[in-house]
Amino acid sequence: MASSLVLSYSIPQRLIHWLMAGLILFNLLFAEAMEELSEAVEEGQTPTPDMIASANIHAYVGIAVLCLAVIRVVLRLTHGAPEALAEEPPLGRLAAKVAHGAFYLLFFAMPISGALAYYGGVEAAGGPHAGPMKLVMWVLIVVHVGAVLVHQFVWKTPVAQRMTKG
Template sequence: MRSAVALTYSVPQRLVHWLMAALILFNLLFAEGMEKLWRVVRDGGTPSVDQVSAANVHAYVGIAVLALAVLRVLLRLAQGAPAAPAEEPPLFRTAAKVAHASFYLLFFALPLSGIAAYYFEIGGAALPHGGPLKLAMWVLIVVHVAALLVHQFHWRTAVAQRMTKG
């Protein structure tokens, strides 16, 4: 077991991070299949095979994100995470902790609300899933990338390398 103050992320942690990033971006960018299906069903129509297939792809990707989120938590508990760079001001350290906790919350809330809406037909889950939770994920991604750029070009820390080269 690694200490909680690892110098870098392990290879499995990095692989899970980038795989989740790709899957989450895919579902954020290509959610229209699920949205079209819901509109057809809401309007009393019968969805086409293509519409159901597109919605299923979105659902399966979301389930994969959920499974990877569980793996990610287990890896983090077992292997720890690097400490914040000394150059990072305390306020930004706190903001980073809040942002990362929010990411982890969304890693579970988005897929679970999607599963509730799609598989269990809990209509009240669809609105937060496609509305505020989706928006929160987009905001966090933008803030995450902006923070990475600040680390790279303003504070000149090796934060980016911890999740790329190790």
């Protein structure tokens, strides 16, 4: 489907967007389980079953995000995406493209680097995962929400409805 004909995101696209948002937010807010397990192992302590279970939940949520990201890309390729609104300034359009590209990159890079660190023992993957990638994800979320609010209340455009009502 040509993206110029798309006025809104499809129901599956919207569901995946909000499901991923919730899962990503969960993992960002509850990452200490993984950090606690790593510290225990580094200090030579035996991790408790609760530590392992909590770390596994973080890992499983990350795997779910990765699987949903694959589906999301397939849906974007098959269903398209709405074009930027004419009211949006050119710099805003560019910023949106860069931000969305960074989101998609992180949808894949964060779960893969986390899995490499947790399941593969690749310590070099854990640092970027828990450090710069996590920080960039937080920044993108804040900017994304801010941009939606600008669209809604400053430019008075219906961008938010594309991902809520359709």
